[in-house]
Amino acid sequence: MALLTVDKLNLNFAGLQVIKDLSFSVEQGSIASLIGPNGAGKTSVFNCLTGFYKPGSGRIDFDGRAITRQRPHRITRRGMARTFQNLRLFKSMTVLENVMSGMHCRTRAGAIGAILRTGSQRREEREIREFCESCLEFVGILGEKDRVASNLSYGTQRRVEWARALATRPRLLLLDEPAAGLNFDEKQRLIGLIKRIRDELDITVLLIEHDMGLVMKVSEMITVIDYGRKIAEGNAQQVQSNPKVIEAYLGREEDEEP
Amino acid sequence: MSFQDILLQQLANGLILGSFYALVALGYTMVYGIIKLLNFAHGDLYMLGAFIGFVVLSFLSAFLGDSWTGILCSMVLSMIAVGLLGVLIQRVAYQPMLSAPRLSILITALAVSMILANLVMALTDGEYLAFSTDLGYDGLELGNVFITYTQMVLVGAAAVLMIALYLFVHKTMYGKAMRAIAIDQDACRLMGINVNRIIALTFFIGTSLAASAGIMAGTYYGSIHFFMGFVVGLKAFTSAVIGGIGSIPGAMLGGLLLGLLESYGTQIPFIGTEWKDVFSFGILILLLVFKPTGILGKTEIERM
Amino acid sequence: MTSPDSISGAANQADGSGGPLGWLESQRNRLIVLSVMAAAAMLLPLIANNYVLEVMSNVWFYVMLCLGLNIVVGYAGLLDLGYAAFFAVGAYTTGILTSQFGVNFWLTIPAAVLFSCVAGIVIGGPTLRLRSDYLAIVTLGFGEIVRIIARNLEITGGASGLIGIEKPSIFGFEISQIAHFYYVFLILAVLACFVSYRLQHSRLGRAWQYVREDEDAAEAMGIDRVAVKLYAYVIGAIFGGIAGCFFAAKMTAISPETFTFQQSVLILLGVVLGGMGKIPGVIVGAFALVLFPEVFRDLGSSRILVFAIVMLVIMLYRPEGIWPAKKS
Numbered sequence: 073m074a075l076l077t078v079d080k081l082n083l084n085f086a087g088l089q090v091i092k093d094l095s096f097s098v099e100q101g102s103i104a105s106l107i108g109p110n111g112a113g114k115t116s117v118f119n120c121l122t123g124f125y126k127p128g129s130g131r132i133d134f135d136g137r138a139i140t141r142q143r144p145h146r147i148t149r150r151g152m153a154r155t156f157q158n159l160r161l162f163k164s165m166t167v168l169e170n171v172m173s174g175m176h177c178r179t180r181a182g183a184i185g186a187i188l189r190t191g192s193q194r195r196e197e198r199e200i201r202e203f204c205e206s207c208l209e210f211v212g213i214l215g216e217k218d219r220v221a222s223n224l225s226y227g228t229q230r231r232v233e234w235a236r237a238l239a240t241r242p243r244l245l246l247l248d249e250p251a252a253g254l255n256f257d258e259k260q261r262l263i264g265l266i267k268r269i270r271d272e273l274d275i276t277v278l279l280i281e282h283d284m285g286l287v288m289k290v291s292e293m294i295t296v297i298d299y300g301r302k303i304a305e306g307n308a309q310q311v312q313s314n315p316k317v318i319e320a321y322l323g324r325e326e327d328e329e330p
Numbered sequence: 331m332s333f334q335d336i337l338l339q340q341l342a343n344g345l346i347l348g349s350f351y352a353l354v355a356l357g358y359t360m361v362y363g364i365i366k367l368l369n370f371a372h373g374d375l376y377m378l379g380a381f382i383g384f385v386v387l388s389f390l391s392a393f394l395g396d397s398w399t400g401i402l403c404s405m406v407l408s409m410i411a412v413g414l415l416g417v418l419i420q421r422v423a424y425q426p427m428l429s430a431p432r433l434s435i436l437i438t439a440l441a442v443s444m445i446l447a448n449l450v451m452a453l454t455d456g457e458y459l460a461f462s463t464d465l466g467y468d469g470l471e472l473g474n475v476f477i478t479y480t481q482m483v484l485v486g487a488a489a490v491l492m493i494a495l496y497l498f499v500h501k502t503m504y505g506k507a508m509r510a511i512a513i514d515q516d517a518c519r520l521m522g523i524n525v526n527r528i529i530a531l532t533f534f535i536g537t538s539l540a541a542s543a544g545i546m547a548g549t550y551y552g553s554i555h556f557f558m559g560f561v562v563g564l565k566a567f568t569s570a571v572i573g574g575i576g577s578i579p580g581a582m583l584g585g586l587l588l589g590l591l592e593s594y595g596t597q598i599p600f601i602g603t604e605w606k607d608v609f610s611f612g613i614l615i616l617l618l619v620f621k622p623t624g625i626l627g628k629t630e631i632e633r634m
Numbered sequence: 635m636t637s638p639d640s641i642s643g644a645a646n647q648a649d650g651s652g653g654p655l656g657w658l659e660s661q662r663n664r665l666i667v668l669s670v671m672a673a674a675a676m677l678l679p680l681i682a683n684n685y686v687l688e689v690m691s692n693v694w695f696y697v698m699l700c701l702g703l704n705i706v707v708g709y710a711g712l713l714d715l716g717y718a719a720f721f722a723v724g725a726y727t728t729g730i731l732t733s734q735f736g737v738n739f740w741l742t743i744p745a746a747v748l749f750s751c752v753a754g755i756v757i758g759g760p761t762l763r764l765r766s767d768y769l770a771i772v773t774l775g776f777g778e779i780v781r782i783i784a785r786n787l788e789i790t791g792g793a794s795g796l797i798g799i800e801k802p803s804i805f806g807f808e809i810s811q812i813a814h815f816y817y818v819f820l821i822l823a824v825l826a827c828f829v830s831y832r833l834q835h836s837r838l839g840r841a842w843q844y845v846r847e848d849e850d851a852a853e854a855m856g857i858d859r860v861a862v863k864l865y866a867y868v869i870g871a872i873f874g875g876i877a878g879c880f881f882a883a884k885m886t887a888i889s890p891e892t893f894t895f896q897q898s899v900l901i902l903l904g905v906v907l908g909g910m911g912k913i914p915g916v917i918v919g920a921f922a923l924v925l926f927p928e929v930f931r932d933l934g935s936s937r938i939l940v941f942a943i944v945m946l947v948i949m950l951y952r953p954e955g956i957w958p959a960k961k962s
């Protein structure tokens with residue numbers, strides 16, 4: 073069963089067509105990748121999926137319901153979480169506080185509860201903290217929980233983003249270039265982590281990635297786009313041997329513009 | 331007076347009011363276009379233009395008289411002085427804040443505005459000063475409608491300034507650089523454009539246009555006051571938003587539209603003068619809520 | 635929230651540890667200071683003359699207003715240049731209901747809360763999705779509209795305002811003398827601190843901070859930024875409204891000129907001066923706001939000029955305000 077279905081998606085920016093008639097789907101419980109050369113429109117696809125860009129036409133179905141052009145926070149509530157290509161942490165806040173932002177949409181204490189510090193509010197705060205700590209534990213940085221986000225190394229900041237996305241209790245996790253800027257060891261651990269997210273947490277994963285080694289190792293399904301158009305689709309082997317993909321990445325022999 | 335006369339008379343009034351708004355709105359829009367800053371102090375620079383013009387004129391009138399020569403000279407001097415002050419403010423107060431959170435730079439601009447207004451208030455004891463000129467009250471009679479030569483000259487002068495600005499922005503290298511910086515500052519830096527200089531130039535032109543409007547308003551109304559910049563600043567901002575903030579033709583169009591809207595609006599029976607400002611602010615709020623891009627502005631999708 | 639003591643070891647600010655307020659970091663010292671100050675505040679009416687009490691009531695009053703605006707500006711990061719409007723809504727609600735309809739003062743408070751809420755929602759609802767600088771202008775325009783309306787309606791007494799607002803009484807005891815009002819405003823200020831503190835350290839308070847730091851990221855985490863801002867706006871409005879009720883009761887007369895743009899800017903200054911988002915900072919700011927013109931009386935109307943210069947200097951050299959930043 074498809075968890076996410078994208079149908080004939082189009083997106084324009086003042087004349088520049090960034091996404092053209094794009095259709096693809098992601099199976100429940102799979103690990104899928106979206107790849108393509110720089111500027112192909114991958115991040116724009118994520119932005120459409122999560123409601124930050126409003127597509128000109130097309131339809132996005134998630135978990136059996138249309139989410140096209142809904143506001144981002146509603147989509148997150150529906151169970152889709154994302155990370156950002158350029159880290160977007162709450163820089164002056166601690167790691168734990170960053171991750172707690174993910175739990176916001178799963179909890180409900182309001183102003184009155186906070187002022188009176190009611191029993192249910194205190195219970196909820198404890199639950200938030202415990203769950204967020206378990207998310208940090210899962211990505212392996214529980215020890216850093218009280219440090220301020222901006223003081224962390226790049227690799228650790230990335231993991232805070234993953235933990236933060238996990239804290240929204242998603243059914244689908246979108247990772248935008250999770251391996252960018254990571255060293256070899258960190259990349260190996262990332263591969264394990266992505267698999268554990270799917271196997272242990274039962275979360276479907278869709279990732280954008282330029283590191284082909286990593287993509288081929290983890291993904292069961294790969295969609296390749298170039299100039300906003302889907303040019304190939306399939307498992308690692310099918311995609312690797314597709315001449316269009318090779319051409320998109322390496323350019324045609326004569327190197328002429330399309 | 332017949333209905334047509336009222337229409338015509340208000341057209342004249344609206345045009346002159348609109349020219350002032352447009353000149354001030356241009357500065358808002360240019361500064362906003364280039365560094366995305368809402369310069370709260372802009373209305374006060376308009377006020378300061380009037381006061382500096384007043385001081386210069388009171389010196390010059392001994393030699394040049396209180397008539398057009400004197401006014402023109404003091405206008406040019408005041409425009410230069412206020413333009414330089416605008417650059418100074420940008421360098422001292424805004425430049426260091428460009429990378430700070432938006433809230434900080436807005437508060438900074440507010441502080442600059444308060445400093446200018448209250449400084450002039452302290453210097454003038456909060457009194458109205460008579461901006462005395464001897465331009466006379468001659469004019470043209472069109473049926474029952476009377477339009478003074480002063481009004482015509484002022485609208486003409488505003489038009490000349492605006493046309494000059496339009497040509498400058500669209501026909502010179504500096505203008506091209508300004509438009510380029512508005513689109514992508516970093517790329518301009520890489521292309522070897524001296525971005526800081528162009529920003530300074532933008533401030534200079536924007537604030538000196540406001541100063542010119544200040545003197546014209548002084549000439550027209552015959553008195554100046556430290557608080558005159560507050561309401562005009564707001565109205566000019568409204569004009570800039572009506573036209574589409576960041577767009578130069580938009581600011582001109584928006585200014586004239588608001589001027590006309592106001593002068594006709596006060597003729598509507600329910601909207602007496604005491605509700606005039608509510609009327610303008612109401613327009614501003616409705617506009618920002620329903621069409622924040624204005625008439626000529628472009629929708630921009632923020633990059634993620 | 636983690637207590638700052640437990641992590642002060644990871645000092646990343648060179649200046650923090652040696653500062654004059656450094657020893658306040660210890661919980662015990664802080665408690666001692668707080669109790670001494672509380673005792674002083676409570677015992678003040680026994681020794682002070684009416685002038686001092688008048689000034690100090692004013693301080694507590696501004697503490698409440700500044701804390702209210704701090705929720706909007708400091709916590710949610712929204713520039714509100716028309717906060718005096720909410721203060722006006724409260725004051726006029728009490729003024730009109732008591733003087734023209736003979737309603738008991740205490741019953742006007744829920745009415746004022748309701749009206750401030752409505753005002754907050756009416757102005758905030760459609761505008762809070764705007765860019766922050768547009769919001770500043772809209773709130774400024776809104777503040778002016780409220781003042782002009784108050785000036786021109788009959789029920790608000792026009793330009794001369796309302797007079798003869800009844801002083802409240804509680805259990806048959808009439809709150810009439812300045813010492814009584816001193817305690818009333820002290821209680822209000824303490825309540826405002828308490829509520830601010832609880833809100834700041836709650837799920838809602840964190841949401842404000844997320845939205846302030848990065849709206850897009852907050853939204854991606856499932857936070858409805860418009861709703862969260864509206865909460866801040868409405869709670870701030872309620873603070874202002876309640877303060878306005880008691881202001882009207884104390885003054886027994888109100889006029890539209892109390893609720894000008896200048897008033898809004900003064901309250902904002904109190905928030906910025908001490909340090910946006912920090913409760914002790916805002917209290918210090920409110921003190922400075924009220925005490926400074928009392929100490930330098932000859933400044934007269936140039937006090938706003940001095941305030942504006944101070945505000946500029948603070949923004950340029952110490953944007954976090956005079957209250958020292960928490961070490962982390």
Ligand SMILES: Nc1ncnc2c1ncn2[C@@H]1O[C@H](COP(=O)(O)OP(=O)(O)OP(=O)(O)O)[C@@H](O)[C@H]1O
Pocket residue numbers: 085090108109110111112113114115116117157631632633634
């Ligand atoms: N908000 C926007 N306004 C205008 N153009 C945009 C906007 N966002 C993206 N674009 C353009 O859309 C195209 C695709 O950008 P996108 O970021 O989606 O590419 P990408 O595949 O993620 O590239 P990369 O691998 O470099 O991250 C680019 O040409 C980019 O300049």
Ligand SMILES: [Mg+2]
Pocket residue numbers: 114115116157
């Ligand atoms: Mg990308």
